[in-house]
Amino acid sequence: MSNQLDYTRIPPLPASVYVAPLKKPAGLGDDWLEPVQRSYTAEEHRIWDDLYERQMKLMPGHACREFMHGLDRLDLHRGGVPDFNQVSEELRSLTGWTVVPVPMLIPDHVFYYHLANRRFPAGNFIRTREQFDYIQEPDVFHDVFGHVPLLTDPVFAEYMEAYGRAGWKALRYNRLKALSALYWYTVEFGLILEEGGMRIYGAGILSGPTETVFSIEGGSPNRIHLNVDRVMRTDYTISDLQATYFVIESFRELFHMTEQRGFEPIYESLAPAFQYAKTAALDTDHIYHRGTQEYELRGGRGSGARPV
Numbered sequence: 001m002s003n004q005l006d007y008t009r010i011p012p013l014p015a016s017v018y019v020a021p022l023k024k025p026a027g028l029g030d031d032w033l034e035p036v037q038r039s040y041t042a043e044e045h046r047i048w049d050d051l052y053e054r055q056m057k058l059m060p061g062h063a064c065r066e067f068m069h070g071l072d073r074l075d076l077h078r079g080g081v082p083d084f085n086q087v088s089e090e091l092r093s094l095t096g097w098t099v100v101p102v103p104m105l106i107p108d109h110v111f112y113y114h115l116a117n118r119r120f121p122a123g124n125f126i127r128t129r130e131q132f133d134y135i136q137e138p139d140v141f142h143d144v145f146g147h148v149p150l151l152t153d154p155v156f157a158e159y160m161e162a163y164g165r166a167g168w169k170a171l172r173y174n175r176l177k178a179l180s181a182l183y184w185y186t187v188e189f190g191l192i193l194e195e196g197g198m199r200i201y202g203a204g205i206l207s208g209p210t211e212t213v214f215s216i217e218g219g220s221p222n223r224i225h226l227n228v229d230r231v232m233r234t235d236y237t238i239s240d241l242q243a244t245y246f247v248i249e250s251f252r253e254l255f256h257m258t259e260q261r262g263f264e265p266i267y268e269s270l271a272p273a274f275q276y277a278k279t280a281a282l283d284t285d286h287i288y289h290r291g292t293q294e295y296e297l298r299g300g301r302g303s304g305a306r307p308v
């Protein structure tokens, strides 16, 4: 088999790989990109502004330095949903990334293809007032406010591209779940240790107020140093606050831990299902905080448990 992979084309999907049955809207090509960003109503623009202002009250002291720096460099608060072309122009000059509109969650292999080419697919819709506090499907606020500022950081930008390229191998080994767990516990829900203390870099946390506070101040969740082998074997929560957060010391560390690993030894030794429960704290873990798991034990969001 040739080791020369062509990252400029959508990777082939092996017949053995399970993909969620996503229904592609009519008129879109294999890359799932919408031709243009949709236009938003005045009320939708106000929803962006209100979400932005609520979240910005919590960012100092919770969000990591690089995120705050990225927010400074990209003005995402010019009034309403940002224009993707304008954001892309600024981002391209900094790290070569662009933001491209997609209608909904897209298949993993198409997602890898865009990341490998430094394109970040962002939801081409915004939540309603009724969904103000919580939305499971990633909308433009989650994608642009949560993810895009960090793409201005050269090392994180490199990690994201490397993550996309890693998709080709995960497809070949049929290990998409393991690679998704890595994304989940880093890009979406990662914490980073700074001089001032623990801070957030994960977009899944940074785009909502409850988890912004819970992830840093809550007694319930575990906070454990990131170990790639461990994380790829760990189950995670999709529709509630996380039971465990994994912590890095720098983006350089994150990049080295992943890019230089190769992942083959991990993929070859993985069990078909996740080996560790999301609440697990192992003897081999470097634990910063062993959580009480009180929130989880009280039944989480579904039971109206307080996020403590």
Ligand code: CO
Residues within 6 Å of the ligand: 138, 142, 143, 147, 188, 203, 204
């Ligand atoms: Co996301």
